[in-house]
Amino acid sequence: MRFVLDGLTVFFPYDYLYPEQYEYMKELKRALDAKGHAALEMPTGTGKTITLLSLITSYQLAHPDVGKLIYATRTVPEMEKVLAELKGLQKYREKCLREDSAAGDEASAVAASSGEYERGSILALGLSSRKNMCIHPAAIEGADRE
Numbered sequence: 001m002r003f004v005l006d007g008l009t010v011f012f013p014y015d016y017l018y019p020e021q022y023e024y025m026k027e028l029k030r031a032l033d034a035k036g037h038a039a040l041e042m043p044t045g046t047g048k049t050i051t052l053l054s055l056i057t058s059y060q061l062a063h064p065d066v067g068k069l070i071y072a073t074r075t076v077p078e079m080e081k082v083l084a085e086l087k088g089l090q091k092y093r094e095k096c097l098r099e100d101s102a103a104g105d106e107a108s109a110v111a112a113s114s115g116e117y118e119r120g121s122i123l124a125l126g127l128s129s130r131k132n133m134c135i136h137p138a139a140i141e142g143a144d145r146e
Contacts, residue, residue: 002096003017005026006029008029008059011092011096012054020043021042024040024048024052028051028056050085052071053071053085056069076128080126082126083124089122090122093122
């Protein structure tokens, strides 16, 4: 779904948005607008990851000067889940932008013809420690890949 939150078009790759997710996004946007910090908490299983990624990447698209999002996780499997969510979000956003262009949305048509969709791409990098990537026997021996 795509919706507007306080003037920001938010790309959210699912059909349903929980009220808690919407409130979470409002608080994140408020912190970004104020160029401040935020500490937000939601229960397990309420979609914190996709909520944060949807709002932040939509904000970055609208405000290219905002900078990077650094998302840290404790384990490699957690990082892989985040990157999978981000990949799905990227596909959804690209689909929306293509549909806008095909429907004759003037701003999208201009963006498509000028190559600005590249600006709309999400660049993500998953980093891990040497113990999870190195093939040297001494490093592997003590590796904890969780």
